[in-house]
Amino acid sequence: QRRLRGKGKCATMEDFLKNILRGVGLLFALYSAYEIRLGAVRVYGKVIHEFDPWFNYRATEYLVRNGAEKFFTWYDEESWYPLGRPVGTTIYPGLQFTAAYIYYGVNAIGWDMSLNDVCVYVPAVFGPLSTLFVFLLAYETNNQSVTSGVFAALFMAVAPAHLMRSVAGGFDNESIAVCAICGTFYFWIRSLRGEGSWVWSIATSLMYIYMVGAWGGYTFVLNMVGVHAAILILMGRFTPNLHKAYTLWYVVGTLGAIQFPVVGYAPLKSLEQLGPMAVLLWLQLMLVCWHYKKRMGDMINDRQYQEFMFMLFAGAALFAVLVLIFVLPRGFLGPVSARIRGLFVQHTRTGNPLVDSVAEHQATRDEMYYQYFHMMCYLLPVGFVSLFFSPSNSKLFMISYTLISGYFSRKMIRLVLILGPSACVVAGIAFELILTWSMEQLSISDDEEEEDSGKGKKDGKKGGKGGGKASRAVKDFSFFKDAKKFYDDNLLLRKGMGVLFLGLLVTNSFSYWNHSWAMSDNLSNPSIMVLGRGPSGEPVMIDDFREAYWWLRDNTPEDARVMSWWDYGYQINGIANRTTIADGNTWNHEHIALLGRALVSPVKKSHRIVRHLADYVLVWSTQYGGMWGDDIAKSPHMARIGGSVYKEINPDEFYQDEKGNPSDMMRKSLIYTLVHYRLNPAVPALKADTFEEVYTSKNRMVRIYKVLKVSKKSKKYCKEGRGYQAWFEGRPLVSAYPPGLQEILAGKEDYEQLEDFNKGWKEK
DSSP states (O other): OHHHHHHHHHHHHHHHHHHHHHHHHHHHHHHHHHHGGGHHHHHHOSOOOSSHHHHHHHHHHHHHHHHHHHHHTOEETTSSTTTOEEGGGSSOTHHHHHHHHHHHHHHHTTOOOOHHHHHHHHHHHHHHHHHHHHHHHHHHHTTSOHHHHHHHHHHHHHOHHHHTTTSTTOOOTHHHHHHHHHHHHHHHHHTTSSTTGGGGHHHHHHHHHHHHHHOTTHHHHHHHHHHHHHHHHHTTOOOHHHHHHHHHHHHHHHHHHTTSTTTTTHHHHBGGGSHHHHHHHHHHHHHHHHHHHHHHGGGSOHHHHHHHHHHHHHHHHHHHHHHHHHHGGGTOSBOOOHHHHTTSSOGGGSSOHHHHTOGGGSOOOHHHHHHHHTTHHHHHHHHHHHTTSSOOHHHHHHHHHHHHHHHHHHHOGGGHHHHHHHHHHHHHHHHHHHHHHHHHHHTOOHHHHHHHHHHHHHHHHTTSTTSOHHHHHHHTSHHHHHHHHHHHHOHHHHHHHHHHHHHHHHHHHHHHHHHHHHHHHHHTOOTTOEEEEOTTSOEEEEOHHHHHHHHHHHHSOTTOEEEOOGGGHHHIIIIIOOEESOOTTOOOHHHHHHHHHHHHSBHHHHHHHHTTTOSEEEEEOGGGGTOOOSHHHHHHHHHHHHHTTOTTOOGGGOOBOTTSOBOHHHHHBHHHHHHHTTTSTTSOOOOTTTEEEEEEOTTSOEEEEEESSOOHHHHHHHTTOHHHHHHHHTOOGGGGSOGGGHHHHTTOOOOOOSSOTTTTTSOO
């Protein structure tokens, strides 16, 4: 009895110490998730990064200054000139409202913090929140295992797959959307734990609504929950709890989703969002069947029950067909969008040159997985296979989530982001399995080995009685039986294997941690600033881009219009505070095609277009600063997009050969001339009365030209707000263009795309 009491005390103390370690591990993960995201602030200061974050900051600034009511009716006439853009109805506003409320909160408690600083820190703050939800996901998935949760959190805290969109300064939708994804998924599987747990679906609904407001990727979350519910039905796991949880989530979540102007009735009309609605109807039919069987009890046999199900589902299918026959000819249902379609076909064959021109839409190469997941690549197979043992609702969800997100991550680089949480959960489960097994091998004593060996012999005589089917199947093969006996009887081998796998875990963990911190340095580099090295190796901050925008702000009229490729529109709007022709919203294919035509046409022809739209032209010439990927590298996309609407542009004739020599069409183009003018002796002087160089940055990475002979008549015409008038009245936006461009516009052939983003906005 004393011995038993002593063992009990030791077990209690051991559990206490384990809980302390788990708590410390979780706190360390949360701290690391925040700290690793501050690298950009430490090096570059509190600066907004990239391109899209500058639009998000500008929109947040507008919200704070003008309030929610004006925000949702905001028609921005300083972008997409001369059309403008109804920002309030085309934006996912979750990020802006999140930052605004944080800004109000910190200042209400007396903490003086600028809106810029709040926006910079938002991604860093949401890093630990995402990590916490991943902890809860792993905890719920692996039978409420805190250890698995802690390891998953440690992976998630510094995972490059998550860091790629969540470093401080990266004020983009995905920086909060990952947290919303993890939160929605956690509350969903929590609502399925047992009868009565469906009330958790209220939290699922609220988190899902936040997800809808945060990012257009909400369609993935919507379909993921729908797919999981369908799998549970097919596997015979239907329960009234599943029905209540799903119905409550879908109804409340959809009612919340359609409140956002950018979403509207898409959940009820868009083909890519109708699947979950079908699952909802399926669940209602299953509930009818469940109640019927419960009520009839022994009064019916299995055949009669199956006949009832057949009649019920056949009637429902017939009704669905009649509904489709009625609604399809009326155009109520929308087609699958080009971006979604691109997930199921080879990337370069989406058919939309504008979608194909975006770098983050490229397919993911194999080596990138190790770059973004490191040791998780080896742990994932182990953890994934373990989920099939004693499958639960939560394990089936994680299996589905991992497979589906893994598939989508192969199709598009940016979607590696949605694989990150599931990879960390599965890797955390595998880490605990391997660690537990290794410790068991190391803790075996000589007495325990003899006891296990004797038990094994005894079980062998009984033919494996009491073992599982898998173990009995293994014992049917003499090789496996002999190998298992050899391993069980060899204490040194068992301890050696334990040391080996424990050593692999420890060394790879340190390697993963160091790799993630090194990756964070690379991912924290803002495209708007570059850290270089001087002649003596000293660090030098290259700030050409912001200096060029500041020059525009300080040296051009407030109503100046700046033409550039759409990539830089957000930064020009946000930093220079000048009107732009296009930006990263890319909502109007034909307008970007007109911009592309202007940039790839010969200088004289281009000037005939540009003089009606812009006062200045800005180009990136970073190749002269030692960085490739400037406007010359992007110019083939300009030609392809321009040629998709204006057939006189032949993109096949616009190229550089292997030696970098331009084709005749490229050499004569405006974009090639403006990038190389005066820096490349082979480029001739600008023709009189076309363009005049007014600014070249210190490191020759940005160049700005003044447009000569600007059409004052066209500028006056566009100042009258015709874009807003056309949008408000539902007329074609082509009327917003000045008369001087109508002849050119008459030659366009509107790009035919499956989804009509611009319905009511452009000439039919």
